Amino acid sequence: MSDQIIGLHHWFDSPPGRYLLAWEQARFDEAVVDIFGYHSLQLGMPLLDGLRANRMPYQWLALGQEGVGVPEPAASAPVGDEGTVPLRQHTVDLLAESVALPFADASLDLIVLPHTLELSIDPHATLREVERVLMPEGRVVISGLNPTSLWGLRQRRARLYQRMGRGTLYLPDVGEFIGYRRLRDWLRLLSFEVESARFGCYRPAVRSAQWLERFGWMDPLGERWWPILGAAYFLVAVKRVHGMRLLEPAWRNQRQRSAATVPVANRAGGRVHAAHASPVRRDRT
Numbered sequence: 001m002s003d004q005i006i007g008l009h010h011w012f013d014s015p016p017g018r019y020l021l022a023w024e025q026a027r028f029d030e031a032v033v034d035i036f037g038y039h040s041l042q043l044g045m046p047l048l049d050g051l052r053a054n055r056m057p058y059q060w061l062a063l064g065q066e067g068v069g070v071p072e073p074a075a076s077a078p079v080g081d082e083g084t085v086p087l088r089q090h091t092v093d094l095l096a097e098s099v100a101l102p103f104a105d106a107s108l109d110l111i112v113l114p115h116t117l118e119l120s121i122d123p124h125a126t127l128r129e130v131e132r133v134l135m136p137e138g139r140v141v142i143s144g145l146n147p148t149s150l151w152g153l154r155q156r157r158a159r160l161y162q163r164m165g166r167g168t169l170y171l172p173d174v175g176e177f178i179g180y181r182r183l184r185d186w187l188r189l190l191s192f193e194v195e196s197a198r199f200g201c202y203r204p205a206v207r208s209a210q211w212l213e214r215f216g217w218m219d220p221l222g223e224r225w226w227p228i229l230g231a232a233y234f235l236v237a238v239k240r241v242h243g244m245r246l247l248e249p250a251w252r253n254q255r256q257r258s259a260a261t262v263p264v265a266n267r268a269g270g271r272v273h274a275a276h277a278s279p280v281r282r283d284r285t
Contacts, residue, residue: 009047010172011171011172012047014207015207015208015209015212016151016170016205016206016207016212019201019203019212020201020231020232021047021048023200023201023232024048024114024143024232024234025048025049025050027143027198027200027234028048028049028050028051028052028053028112028114028141028143028234029052029053030053031141031196031234031236032050032051032053032054032110032112032141033053033054033055035054035056035109035110035139036055036056036109037056037109037110037135037138038056038057038058038109039056039058039107039108039109039110040054040056040058040059040060040108040109040110040111040112041059041060041061041062041101041103041108041110041111041112041133042059042060042061042062042111042112042114043062043096043098043101043111043112043113043116043126043130044062044063044064044098044113044114044115044116044119045114045115045116046061046063046092048114050112050114050141051110051112054110056109056110060093060094061091061092061093061094062092062093062094062095062096062101063092063094063095063096064095064096064097064098098116098120098126098129099120099121099122099125099126099129100129101129101130101132101133103133104133105132105133106132106133106134106135106136106138107133107135108133108134108135108138109134109135109138109139110138110139110140110141111130111133111134111138111139111140111141112140112141112142113126113130113140113141113142113143114143115143115144115145116142117142117144117178117183118144118145118174118176118177118178119174123176123178123186124186127186127187127190128190131190131191131192131239134239135239136239136240136241137238137239137240137241138238138239139195139236139237139238139239140192140236140237140239141234141235141236142183142234142235142236142237143232143233143234144177144178144180144183144232144233145171145177145231145232146177146179146180146199146228146229146230146231146232146233147177147178147179148179148228148229149201149229149230149231149232150202150204150205150229150231151170151171151201151205151231152171152177152231153205154170154171154205155169155170155171155177155205158170170205170207180197180199180228180233180235183235184197184235187237191239191240191241191242192237192238192239192240193237193238193240194235194236194237195235195236195237195238196235196236197233197234197235197236198233198234198235199223199227199228199229199230199232199233199234200219200223200230200231200232200233200234201219201230201231201232202218202219202221202222202223202226202229202230202231203215203216203218203219203231204218205231
């Protein structure tokens with residue numbers, strides 16, 4: 001796994017990697033800027049600062065044992081129109097596996113997962129652990145590579161060529177790419193509600209920065225005409241905890257119904273009048 005992590009970090013130092021990293025950094029900044037609370041956590045991916053725009057007083061960057069000793073890539077400017085993102089690793093605050101976080105139940109307000117599920121040994125267990133440590137109405141922000149995209153198509157074609165003994169992979173050979181619909185089903189099973197979702201990076205799977213710049217016109221067109229075919233997806237989900245409704249015993253309801261008085265009324269002329277008993281007339285003899 002360590003070799004795969006190193007390969008992923010080196011790939012982010014390539015032109016398509018910097019293009020993807022710049023887009024994701026802009027999306028994280030937009031998503032977390034208005035999320036309030038006290039405690040936030042970024043799990044994995046030290047090349048991206050998912051909490052830099054957030055104003056919570058306590059922020060941590062957690063990294064698993066497989067990420068220890070990953071060399072820091074050379075700093076370079078990313079490709080794209082999202083601004084400049086310095087490609088450097090941020091300070092790791094704690095070492096923790098994504099499937100066993102050292103936090104109490106319902107203790108965090110915000111968790112960001114940049115490509116964390118793809119690198120996890122058990123992505124579903126990671127989501128269960130995130131649900132455990134998040135407070136009710138807490139938010140999780142997730143980014144990942146979209147297998148149903150031009151980049152994913154080239155990756156599958158490259159795998160087919162590798163079986164025939166030729167060709168190289170375009171994307172790093174790490175973990176498992178989790179589709180957006182599959183991830184949304186997992187979140188729904190864990191009582192998460194997807195608050196917002198977005199796709200991006202619609203340029204073709206080319207390696208050179210020059211060709212990526214030439215295909216820059218595809219980003220606005222792709223976002224409008226084929227949004228679900230972006231190379232990456234980004235979503236924000238909220239942990240919902242439904243309130244409880246106390247059920248009273250059946251004998252109490254029956255007693256209340258039996259004790260209730262039922263008024264007797266006559267309907268005359270479209271109006272309801274209370275019925276009065278007529279006095280008994282006695283004849284004198």
